[in-house]
Amino acid sequence: MSISSALSNAVSGLTAASRAAEAVSSNTANAMTDGYGRREVELAARSGGAGGGVRVLGEQRMVEQGLISDRRVSQAAGAEAEVEVAFLSAHEDSIGTPGEPGSLTDRIDRVDSALLELSSQPDSQARQEETLNALNALTDQINTLSDEVQTARQDADATIDKNVDQLNASLEQVVDLNLQIQRNTISNLPTAALMDERQRVIDGIADLVPIKELPRDNGAVALVTTGGAVLVDGTAAELSFEPTPTIVPEMSLEGGTLGTVMLNGRPQNMETGGLAGGSLAGQFAVRDDLAVEAQAELDSLARDLVARFDDPAVDASLTAGDPGLFTDRGAAFDPADEVGLSARLTVNSAVDPDQGGALWRLRDGVGATAPGASGDNAQILAFHDALNDPAVPQSDAITGTQRSIAGLAAELASSVSTRHQNALSEQSYSNARTDSLLDLERAGGVDTDQELQKLLLIEQAYAANAQVIQAVDEMLKELMAI
Amino acid sequence: MQYSSIGDLSQSLQLRRYNAELSAELTRLSEEVTTGVTSDVGKTVGGDYRPLAGIESSLKAVETHQKIANEAAQFSSGMQSRLEHVQTQAEDISASLLSDAYTADPDTADIVARSARDAFHSTVSSLNGRDANGASYFAGTASDSDALASADVMLDELKLAVAGETTAAGVAAVVSDWFNAPGGGFETMGYLGSDDPPSDFRLSPDQTAGVEVTAADPAIRTVLEGLALAALVAEDIPAGDNAAQREMLDASRDLLLTGSDQVVTLRADVGYFEGAVADAETRNEAEKNALELARLEIIGVDSYEAAAQLEAVQTQLETLYSVTARLSQLTLADYLR
Numbered sequence: 001m002s003i004s005s006a007l008s009n010a011v012s013g014l015t016a017a018s019r020a021a022e023a024v025s026s027n028t029a030n031a032m033t034d035g036y037g038r039r040e041v042e043l044a045a046r047s048g049g050a051g052g053g054v055r056v057l058g059e060q061r062m063v064e065q066g067l068i069s070d071r072r073v074s075q076a077a078g079a080e081a082e083v084e085v086a087f088l089s090a091h092e093d094s095i096g097t098p099g100e101p102g103s104l105t106d107r108i109d110r111v112d113s114a115l116l117e118l119s120s121q122p123d124s125q126a127r128q129e130e131t132l133n134a135l136n137a138l139t140d141q142i143n144t145l146s147d148e149v150q151t152a153r154q155d156a157d158a159t160i161d162k163n164v165d166q167l168n169a170s171l172e173q174v175v176d177l178n179l180q181i182q183r184n185t186i187s188n189l190p191t192a193a194l195m196d197e198r199q200r201v202i203d204g205i206a207d208l209v210p211i212k213e214l215p216r217d218n219g220a221v222a223l224v225t226t227g228g229a230v231l232v233d234g235t236a237a238e239l240s241f242e243p244t245p246t247i248v249p250e251m252s253l254e255g256g257t258l259g260t261v262m263l264n265g266r267p268q269n270m271e272t273g274g275l276a277g278g279s280l281a282g283q284f285a286v287r288d289d290l291a292v293e294a295q296a297e298l299d300s301l302a303r304d305l306v307a308r309f310d311d312p313a314v315d316a317s318l319t320a321g322d323p324g325l326f327t328d329r330g331a332a333f334d335p336a337d338e339v340g341l342s343a344r345l346t347v348n349s350a351v352d353p354d355q356g357g358a359l360w361r362l363r364d365g366v367g368a369t370a371p372g373a374s375g376d377n378a379q380i381l382a383f384h385d386a387l388n389d390p391a392v393p394q395s396d397a398i399t400g401t402q403r404s405i406a407g408l409a410a411e412l413a414s415s416v417s418t419r420h421q422n423a424l425s426e427q428s429y430s431n432a433r434t435d436s437l438l439d440l441e442r443a444g445g446v447d448t449d450q451e452l453q454k455l456l457l458i459e460q461a462y463a464a465n466a467q468v469i470q471a472v473d474e475m476l477k478e479l480m481a482i
Numbered sequence: 483m484q485y486s487s488i489g490d491l492s493q494s495l496q497l498r499r500y501n502a503e504l505s506a507e508l509t510r511l512s513e514e515v516t517t518g519v520t521s522d523v524g525k526t527v528g529g530d531y532r533p534l535a536g537i538e539s540s541l542k543a544v545e546t547h548q549k550i551a552n553e554a555a556q557f558s559s560g561m562q563s564r565l566e567h568v569q570t571q572a573e574d575i576s577a578s579l580l581s582d583a584y585t586a587d588p589d590t591a592d593i594v595a596r597s598a599r600d601a602f603h604s605t606v607s608s609l610n611g612r613d614a615n616g617a618s619y620f621a622g623t624a625s626d627s628d629a630l631a632s633a634d635v636m637l638d639e640l641k642l643a644v645a646g647e648t649t650a651a652g653v654a655a656v657v658s659d660w661f662n663a664p665g666g667g668f669e670t671m672g673y674l675g676s677d678d679p680p681s682d683f684r685l686s687p688d689q690t691a692g693v694e695v696t697a698a699d700p701a702i703r704t705v706l707e708g709l710a711l712a713a714l715v716a717e718d719i720p721a722g723d724n725a726a727q728r729e730m731l732d733a734s735r736d737l738l739l740t741g742s743d744q745v746v747t748l749r750a751d752v753g754y755f756e757g758a759v760a761d762a763e764t765r766n767e768a769e770k771n772a773l774e775l776a777r778l779e780i781i782g783v784d785s786y787e788a789a790a791q792l793e794a795v796q797t798q799l800e801t802l803y804s805v806t807a808r809l810s811q812l813t814l815a816d817y818l819r
Contacts, residue, residue: 031490038489097523098535099777105535112539113546119684120550121615123625375617375625377681381690388687410535418529439496445489449814456818 003479005052007472012053013465016043019056020458024451031446035200037061038446039192061192063199064444069212071437072203073226076210076278078430083282085427087152087290088420094148095413105413107141108387108406110134115384118362123374128359135347139326142302146249146343149294153247156287157258161243163208163280164261171223171236173201178220178232185218195219205231209278229263229274237264249295249340253288260284290419293397297412298342300397302326304408305345306333307394308386309366316379317365323348325366325383338395497806504799511792514783523781537777540687544770547686551763554683558693558756560611561619565695565749567608571601572705572742575712579735588724591715591731598712598734599637605709606633609697620697621675629675629697636672640710641717643667648720650729654711661707662700673698685762686769693755701744708737 023039030036042057096103114134118127177198184191202223205211210226216233223232231237242259244251251257261268261275268275270284309315310324310332318324323332329344348366349355364372365379390402399411513521520526527534575598585591609620610628620629630636643660647653660667675696682692712734715727 034491092524098531099538105531105538106542109539109542113542116543116546116550116684119681120553121617122681123617124615373623373625373676373678374627375621375681376623376676376678381682381684384684406535406539407532410532410539413535414529414531417524417527417531421524421529435499439492442489442492442495445491447487447489450487452814452818 003472003475007469009046009053010465010468010472012046012055013468014462016041016054016056017458017462017465019059020454021462023059024455024458027446027451028448031448031451034442035196035203036445037063037192037196037199038444058188059190059192061195062444064441065213067437067441067444068199071434071441072206073210073212073277074430074434074437075203075206076208076226078427078434079207079279080277080282080285081423081427081430083156083279084285084290085420085423087156087286088416088423090152091145091149091294092413092416092420094145095416098410098413102141103413104141104145105406105409107134107138108409111138112384112387112406115380115387119377119380119384122363122377122380125359128362131362132347132351132359135325135351138305139345139347142298142305142342142345146295146298146340149291149298150247150249150343153287153291154245156283156291157244157247160261160280160283160287161241163283164239164241167205167208167280168236168239170201170205171232171239174198174205174221174223174232175234175236177201178216182218182220191219207278208280209275225274225277227272227274227276229268239263240265247287249299249343252292258287294416295339295342296395296397297415299338299340300393300395301405301408301412302342302345303333303338303395304391304393305405306341308389308391308405309383311386314382314386315365315367316382317361317367319367322367325351335394493809497802497809500802501799501806504795504802507795508792508799511788511795515785515788515792518783518785520781520783526781534777534780537773537780541770541773541777543687544766544773547684548763548766548770550683551685551759551766554685554691554759555756555763557613557617557619557680557683558752558759560613561693561695562749562752562756564608564611564619565745565752568605568702568705569742569745569749571605572708572738572745575601575709576735576738576742579712579731579738585728588727591724591728594731595712595716595727598709599716602637602706602709602713603633605706606630606636609702618675619680620695620702622680622696622698623678624674624676625680627674627676629673631672631674636668636706637710637713637717639667639671640714641719644714644719648723648726650720650723650726650733653714653720653726653730654733657707657711657714661703661710668703668706669698683759685759686766689758689762691755691758691762693752695748695752699748701741701748704737704741704744708734708741711737 020041020043023041026039038061040060040062042060044055044057046053046055096106098105100106111131111134114127114131118124118131121127177194181191181194181198183189184194198221202211202213202221205223209229209231211231212224212226214222214224216222221232222230222234224230229237240262244258247258253260260270261280263274270276270281271289275281306324306326306328309326310318310322312318312320312322315324321332323330325348327346327348328334328337328341329346330349333341348357350357350366351359351361353359358371360371361368362383363374363376363380388404388406390404390407392400392402393408398408398415403411510521523534524531575594578594578597609630610618611620612618617625618627618629621627640657640660644653644656647656661672662668673696675698677698679694679696680692682690684690711730715730715734718727720726
């Protein structure tokens with residue numbers, strides 16, 4: 001009967017209006033939530049049966065999947081650049097800028113000045129002490145720089161371990177959510193909240209590795225990295241990593257003493273392989289590339305320092321093979337032992353009264369057995385010349401051209417800074433891209449003005465349907481009153 | 483992409499981002515206006531520290547060279563004044579010996595001889611002078627030792643050496659040998675310093691210069707020999723022989739005349755060194771100024787420009803604040819009450 005179908009239509013209208021109001025309320029409640037997909041209720045006219053009325057097809061989650069994918073890839077690149085920038089920035093800060101007191105170049109200048117002043121008064125105890133202090137300050141800083149580089153490697157290794165655990169946990173979560181979403185989709189239950197959650201988890205993964213989301217049946221997704229490694233497809237891949245708590249300069253990935261990430265038991269190349277491109281790859285870049293390069297440069301500088309002063313042509317009191325003014329932890333330098341030299345660089349104890357040596361050896365030569373003429377500065381001037389003479393460094397990690405030691409240090413600082421500036425510009429490019437994609441993504445988010453406008457309509461629709469029900473009710477009463 | 487609406491979040495987060503950027507810019511410009519130097523050196527030099535490092539090293543070195551030049555000037559001036567004293571002593575005694583008054587009167591001879599002996603003491607003590615840091619002027623590289631043995635010790639040695647001589651020529655020959663023969667008395671126990679002249683001073687990165695003067699220099703030996711001969715006369719050597727003593731005074735006068743000329747030459751050498759030091763000081767000063775200018779050119783910031791930019795950013799920030807306030811009032815909810 002048409003009156004009862006009118007009633008049923010009106011009731012369906014009420015239901016639709018309530019469902020729409022629910023969506024509007026959820027949207028306004030989540031207006032400030034990042035990563036929330038705006039809900040929209042899909043309505044369609046009811047077909048079949050008595051005809052008429054409205055059917056709620058379902059709640060649609062309005063997200064622009066293409067934007068999200070692009071943003072995730074850009075986000076991964078930005079995260080990788082961020083890790084590299086952090087290391088380079090810290091390293092550059094430690095080296096310091098020329099002119100800054102305590103910087104590497106400043107400490108070398110301090111040694112130069114101390115030797116120069118000593119040359120004017122070779123018998124002055126105060127100036128000899130200042131020279132020793134300046135030498136120690138230089139070696140201390142080189143030692144510290146090397147230690148910091150290795151600590152950065154250890155931190156990177158520890159972070160990789162944490163990230164791999166986090167990645168495994170997230171992949172499991174995605175598999176879980178996939179299952180729930182599939183179940184809900186099949187039973188026609190709401191899935192929007194679960195999809196929000198899944199998007200959030202995948203965004204977390206996107207920082208670590210660049211991710212592509214591929215649709216599967218019934219709302220599930222598969223996760224593949226841009227490099228081609230399959231992380232989730234039905235089941236989650238298993239990642240494992242063997243951490244190395246203490247790292248020293250001799251350890252390296254190529255040498256087998258450091259670990260890499262295993263995907264389902266197969267070792268991954270983090271530079272060019274499936275997992276490359278995110279902050280996880282960035283940590284590996286720090287541990288195996290940037291820090292190793294930094295260490296090599298420091299070792300090259302240390303080696304040059306040692307070589308300038310252990311030459312009997314410079315220090316007449318030495319015989320070939322004796323340790324000079326700078327030593328490898330007390331011993332002479334062995335070219336086979338260059339790696340890690342910067343951590344072991346020390347001033348020869350023969351010139352340090354606190355270690356059984358004597359300050360007059362700064363004037364008379366490191367190997368001198370007895371003090372010479374107190375006013376003789378020939379050896380001191382020879383030391384000063386050794387510091388300043390342009391010489392080709394014996395190992396070319398920094399440069400292969402002739403430099404004084406101050407020039408070599410400036411080259412080192414420059415090369416670190418250049419790398420830092422390059423990484424910064426990479427990072428700022430990625431960040432700018434991510435920001436603009438995020439803006440576009442958020443532009444499709446909740447607009448409270450629009451929600452309130454919809455609410456006006458919904459109120460109107462609800463009131464109208466309620467009126468219809470009232471009217472039908474009156475009509476039935478009329479009928480009953482016959 | 484066409485949207486029928488713009489999400490709330492996009493606008494608010496964008497405004498927040500602009501705010502953060504402008505605040506950072508404001509901080510950076512305030513720092514630059516205050517210090518006059520760029521706040522991010524690495525970015526300003528584009529990652530190439532080599533010129534700046536070169537300038538900083540050179541600046542520090544120039545300051546040290548100035549200090550050394552100063553010390554060199556003090557050292558050479560001290561030497562110069564002592565050499566002047568030696569020259570004066572030689573000239574005074576030779577002047578009184580030139581007057582010939584002593585040839586007739588043994589008492590006058592005695593007076594002159596005794597004043598020569600005093601001059602010998604005074605010359606030796608002057609040559610044994612040390613600078614403000616306790617370094618000996620005329621002992622060469624043995625800066626911690628006296629240049630000469632004390633005048634008394636040297637005179638005693640000489641008296642022993644001439645003990646058997648009776649003629650003036652004999653005494654003069656012995657004294658001459660004592661002072662001038664290689665391995666003679668002066669070299670073994672008179673001169674206590676080292677054979678090497680005082681160490682060179684590095685006055686500038688490419689200039690090392692020194693004064694090659696010690697108390698063992700022939701000029702000084704000649705003066706000391708002349709004074710010593712006359713001092714021996716004061717000790718009545720050869721005993722009682724006035725004629726011989728007069729001859730000795732004649733010899734002393736000749737030695738002192740030659741010696742004082744030679745000391746003048748020595749002083750000219752020291753003067754030449756002092757000139758080199760003064761030149762180096764001037765050059766270093768000019769170098770220092772040039773380096774400081776070059777340094778400012780690399781990392782300096784024009785304070786006028788920085789202040790103007792600071793004004794502009796401040797205005798921008800204020801505009802952003804008022805835009806944010808206005809936009810936050812544009813919401814439909816306010817109008818639906």
